[in-house]
Amino acid sequence: MTLADKTCIPCRGGVPPLTANEAAVFGREVPAWACTHGATLIERRFRFADFAAALAFVNEVGALAEEEGHHPDIAVGWGYANIAMQTHKIKGLHENDFIMAAKIDAIAAATG
Amino acid sequence: MTLADKTCIPCRGGVPPLTANEAAVFGREVPAWACTHGATLIERRFRFADFAAALAFVNEVGALAEEEGHHPDIAVGWGYANIAMQTHKIKGLHENDFIMAAKIDAIAAATG
Numbered sequence: 001m002t003l004a005d006k007t008c009i010p011c012r013g014g015v016p017p018l019t020a021n022e023a024a025v026f027g028r029e030v031p032a033w034a035c036t037h038g039a040t041l042i043e044r045r046f047r048f049a050d051f052a053a054a055l056a057f058v059n060e061v062g063a064l065a066e067e068e069g070h071h072p073d074i075a076v077g078w079g080y081a082n083i084a085m086q087t088h089k090i091k092g093l094h095e096n097d098f099i100m101a102a103k104i105d106a107i108a109a110a111t112g
Numbered sequence: 113m114t115l116a117d118k119t120c121i122p123c124r125g126g127v128p129p130l131t132a133n134e135a136a137v138f139g140r141e142v143p144a145w146a147c148t149h150g151a152t153l154i155e156r157r158f159r160f161a162d163f164a165a166a167l168a169f170v171n172e173v174g175a176l177a178e179e180e181g182h183h184p185d186i187a188v189g190w191g192y193a194n195i196a197m198q199t200h201k202i203k204g205l206h207e208n209d210f211i212m213a214a215k216i217d218a219i220a221a222a223t224g
Binding site (some may be wrong): 051059065066075076088110 | 171182188200
């Protein structure tokens with residue numbers, strides 16, 4: 001089963017965040033995402049033709065976030081959207097973040 | 113005429129950005145906005161109940177940006193949207209940025 005086929009499971013905290021090594025294993029399935037901030041966050045920048053295309057993509061990501069109950073931090077403007085994923089309750093990375101990354105990659109591939 | 117009643121005029125560059133003092137004068141009409149980065153940018157953070165409310169606001173701001181032909185840089189996530197305005201062509205502030213700020217304040221006031 002690929003990450004994109006999985007569903008985020010509610011994370012109420014109380015579990016340790018992924019280690020950098022563990023994150024690197026999940027990261028192999030979403031190589032376009034950078035693991036940053038001491039392996040507490042993954043992010044990817046997407047490029048678009050203009051502002052409207054970037055915002056349309058952000059809305060698709062937003063709909064996914066509502067479905068999965070897991071919400072990214074997004075920077076969006078003319079021609080770009082930067083999506084950052086972290087599991088805030090554990091101040092670090094969880095498999096859920098990589099599941100979201102894989103599903104966001106799928107959105108980008110479908111709309112790109 | 114208030115800033116909110118004005119319309120952005122196309123800025124193709126070739127004019128100097130506002131000085132810090134000039135920006136401060138326009139800023140009096142939009143006091144919730146912070147003038148940062150050496151008076152080259154204005155920004156305001158808006159709070160919301162959840163992710164969906166923040167994204168709905170961003171879409172209203174996006175529609176305004178398309179109407180005015182002037183596009184902000186936006187950071188959005190659960191319960192917040194940060195809107196930054198700058199006139200990229202002059203790497204600084206123009207009256208247009210304050211017109212947008214006033215119109216965005218009006219959107220926020222209307223949506224509560």
